[in-house]
Amino acid sequence: MQRSHSSDTVTWTGMIGDLSLAVFKGVVGYFSGSKALLGDALYSASDAVSALNRLIPRTSPLKGRGTDNQARARRTEPVFAILFAVLVLMGGLQIAVASIREIASGKIHIPDKFAIIAIFVSLAVKEAIFQFQYRSSKKQGDGLHTAYVEEHRFSLYTSLTVCAGVFMSLAGETFDVKAMMYMDPVSALVVAGLVIRKGYLLIMNSVYGSLVQETEQEDAISFIETVQRVHGIITVDDLKAREQGHYVTVDLKVSVNPRITVLEANEIAERAKKLLLHRFVHISDVNIQVVPYDPGYPYKSNHQLTDNDMPTLLQ
Numbered sequence: 001m002q003r004s005h006s007s008d009t010v011t012w013t014g015m016i017g018d019l020s021l022a023v024f025k026g027v028v029g030y031f032s033g034s035k036a037l038l039g040d041a042l043y044s045a046s047d048a049v050s051a052l053n054r055l056i057p058r059t060s061p062l063k064g065r066g067t068d069n070q071a072r073a074r075r076t077e078p079v080f081a082i083l084f085a086v087l088v089l090m091g092g093l094q095i096a097v098a099s100i101r102e103i104a105s106g107k108i109h110i111p112d113k114f115a116i117i118a119i120f121v122s123l124a125v126k127e128a129i130f131q132f133q134y135r136s137s138k139k140q141g142d143g144l145h146t147a148y149v150e151e152h153r154f155s156l157y158t159s160l161t162v163c164a165g166v167f168m169s170l171a172g173e174t175f176d177v178k179a180m181m182y183m184d185p186v187s188a189l190v191v192a193g194l195v196i197r198k199g200y201l202l203i204m205n206s207v208y209g210s211l212v213q214e215t216e217q218e219d220a221i222s223f224i225e226t227v228q229r230v231h232g233i234i235t236v237d238d239l240k241a242r243e244q245g246h247y248v249t250v251d252l253k254v255s256v257n258p259r260i261t262v263l264e265a266n267e268i269a270e271r272a273k274k275l276l277l278h279r280f281v282h283i284s285d286v287n288i289q290v291v292p293y294d295p296g297y298p299y300k301s302n303h304q305l306t307d308n309d310m311p312t313l314l315q
Contacts, residue, residue: 009132024122099189227276256268272286
């Protein structure tokens with residue numbers, strides 16, 4: 001799918017932020033000896049992979065099938081996404097195995113205290129990135145804010161689980177409570193489960209996305225035919241669709257008679273939106289941009305001929 005430059009910029013910002021957090025958490029987790037923090041770092045890396053999947057370009061059905069080279073390039077995109085997802089999945093399994101071994105051996109390594117500081121810093125940075133992405137998406141109306149909320153919720157669950165595990169392990173060492181000392185590997189095991197879940201979802205979304213891409217052209221034709229049935233719409237100039245799980249957000253640019261009022265144009269757009277939402281149950285939202293119809297030089301449309309005292313012959 002084609003996306004606006006501003007939407008891509010927001011997604012790039014989130015991906016770079018998640019990668020930076022993954023490196024930061026990974027370094028601190030390694031030197032502090034916290035497996036839970038290492039798992040959190042892996043989850044941040046999986047968030048970056050999710051952002052990369054959104055950045056993978058898809059060809060708009062309105063622009064045709066493209067060249068053979070472009071088609072081959074599009075076929076390789078899901079392969080790279082699945083490869084990254086498999087790496088995330090394997091990392092989660094490794095964290096889980098290491099946590100189980102540590103719990104079974106009884107030789108518990110207590111994380112250093114600066115791990116808590118790193119967790120709070122990463123939470124603050126992640127929240128700032130989310131607020132920027134969410135507000136930008138709502139302002140642009142690109143429909144990605146729901147995906148940002150879903151990802152941020154599970155990322156927050158992961159970080160809070162790590163924070164609780166590390167804090168309780170440190171408290172167990174301070175008050176000499178043996179059971180509490182196990183909380184870091186226990187929280188790491190929980191985080192590993194969340195990472196494995198994320199890796200599985202990444203693989204499924206990559207495969208599902210590649211299958212959906214095969215039917216995009218047929219869907220786009222159906223969308224266009226439906227919109228063109230709305231009285232007052234002259235042409236559909238552009239159609240963009242973004243997949244969000246099992247739902248689709250549609251962006252349309254339609255042309256109407258330039259002699260009508262803004263209110264009438266808004267009413268036409270509202271009718272087209274309601275028709276699409278009613279007919280296609282998998283469409284979650286529709287954004288319509290209405291522009292005056294321009295036939296282009298040297299042609300003139302009927303509305304230009306009406307009440308026009310100037311000669312109508314081409315000069």
